[in-house]
Amino acid sequence: MTEIKTPLDSEVVDNLKAGDRVSLSGVILTGRDAAHKSLVEAYTAGQDLPVDLRGQVIYYVGPCPAKPGKVIGSAGPTTSTRMDPYTPLLIRELGLKGMIGKGNRSQQVIEAMKEEKAVYFLAVGGAGAYLAKRIKKAEVVAYPEFGPEAIYRLEVSDFPLIVGIDCYGRNIYEEGKKKYRRMPSNA
Amino acid sequence: MKEICADEITKVVENLCVDACTKLGKDWWQAIDDAISHEESPLGKEMLQIIKENADLAASTGEAICQDTGMAVVFLELGQDVRITGGNLYDAVNEGVRRGYVKGYLRKSVVEDPLMRENTGDNTPAIIHVDIVPGSDLRIIVAPKGAGSENSSALKMLKPADGKEGVLKFVLETVEATGPNACPPMVIGVGLGGNLEKSALLAKKALLRPLGERNPIPHIAQLEEEILELVNMTGIGPQGLGGRVTALDVHIEVYPTHIASLPVAVNIQCHAARHAEAVL
Structure with missing residues (x-):
């Protein structure tokens, strides 16, 4: 288990390999479809962005509302590939270093990760109650009008992750599937 | 009246x-225990245990x-x-x-x-x-x-000549295309026959059947077993990280269809196979 803290730099990212177990602590930002679209539109229009992404990690999550006395509701990862059209720009132009989600990424995202040394982490999909326990603080910092799709600033402690795709383009999904594949030759 | x-x-x-949204059925708890005991991949087994721990936590705290x-x-x-x-x-x-x-x-x-x-x-x-x-x-x-699994679903109007093999192939293609995106281990609902919308509705209804229960029509029950076995040979595994348990179950519902048609709808359900019911 590798313990790392945010923000990330290229040296930390360089040492993470696909399949590594990571325990992440520090501040991360949330963002999903609507926030990504708005960030990219604002950047393209030359406007100021509501958050600074340099060295940051974005968690693809739209949490449930917090119950009274709780920090946040259920908060597991959403499917990352929907963010793929926006991600290369966030990595190349805005300095994003890490992403937390679930599922495959496009080749364009992987190329940007390799060029700029960024990492893609996986959190356990559908384990929202389990993951929410590791979130110690949550506040909306941008786009509150998007409801669950707003950008939150989260403080996490020992957030359990797996390196899904590393900055060399190695992919744990491909390797894991290959290892356990037993298809009959006629299928 | x-x-x-x-x-x-x-x-x-x-x-x-x-x-x-907070409690899973008895059939689910049995299915996840079976999955944990069958999984060969240590990482896959760990993912299944976290999924179970999460469901436990949700049931006891009322979190989703x-x-x-x-x-x-x-x-x-x-x-x-x-x-x-x-x-x-x-x-x-x-x-x-x-x-x-x-x-x-x-x-x-x-x-x-x-x-x-x-x-x-x-x-x-x-x-x-x-x-x-x-x-x-x-x-x-x-x-x-949820949308992760719903977005992984697909429908195809097969030719009658495609037959059982065609159905098998389409379900496998759909599962392989989604891989880790649908939060496996998944439940696969298949609607076979009817027409375009009927097959989709059958596939959705197939997800309501308790896990481990087979279609009463013997050859359809056999097809369910066959698809389940093949899906679990893909290697996708829990969370798509590689392993034996890609699906918890496959349920097929059928309906008569046109002489020229063989509609097949595949509704993918993530591991959180949620449904609750009451009778008034």
């Missing part, structure tokens, strides 16, 4: 929304199992001898969904216009399917459906 008050329907739907508490899909089996009083049936269901998603602190995940995409703010409207059945009961099933 039995009378059922619309307010009562609202109350029941409200509670079912919360129950479905998954933050994607879905669109509320509501099946109503309405006895033909029932009369609804004091309001409109659809309004009563939507009011129940509205209250349930507030009461349970569940996420509001519905946008009004598919292109303009403004959140309706209360998770309505629900997707409501009504079947008129004999008798004087109203059976209500609430099945919240």
Whole structure:
């Protein structure tokens, strides 16, 4: 288990390999479809962005509302590939270093990760109650009008992750599937 | 003629929304234990254990199992001898969904216009399917459906000549295409026959059947077993990280079809196979 803290730099990212177990602590930002679209539109229009992404990690999550006395509701990862059209720009132009989600990424995202040394982490999909326990603080910092799709600033402690795709383009999904594949030759 | 008050329907739907999003059925707990004992990959086994721990935590704290508490899909089996009083049936269901998603602190995940995409703010409207059945009961099933697995679903109008092999191939293609995106281990609902919309509805209904239960038609039951075995040979595994357990089960529902048609719909369900029901 590798313990790392945010923000990330290229040296930390360089040492993470696909399949590594990571325990992440520090501040991360949330963002999903609507926030990504708005960030990219604002950047393209030359406007100021509501958050600074340099060295940051974005968690693809739209949490449930917090119950009274709780920090946040259920908060597991959403499917990352929907963010793929926006991600290369966030990595190349805005300095994003890490992403937390679930599922495959496009080749364009992987190329940007390799060029700029960024990492893609996986959190356990559908384990929202389990993951929410590791979130110690949550506040909306941008786009509150998007409801669950707003950008939150989260403080996490020992957030359990797996390196899904590393900055060399190695992919744990491909390797894991290959290892356990037993298809009959006629299928 | 039995009378059922619309307010009562609202109350029941409200509670079912919360129950479905926080508690899984007995069949699920059996299926996850079986999956843990069958999984060969140590990482896969660990993922299944976390999934189980998460479900335990949700049931004991009342937190949602998954933050994607879905669109509320509501099946109503309405006895033909029932009369609804004091309001409109659809309004009563939507009011129940509205209250349930507030009461349970569940996420509001519905946008009004598919292109303009403004959140309706209360998770309505629900997707409501009504079947008129004999008798004087109203059976209500609430099945919240998240988008990760729903987006992984597909439908194809096969040729009759494609036959069983064609069905098998299409289900496998659909599963392989989604891989880790649908939060495996998944449940695979297949609708076979009917026409375009009938097959899709059958696939959705197939997800409501208890895990481990087979279709009563022997050759369809056999096809379920065959598909399950093949899907579990793909290597996708729990969370797509590699392993033996890609699916918890495969359920196929069938309906007569046209002499020229073989529609097949595949509705993928993530591991959080949520549904709750009540009878009024």
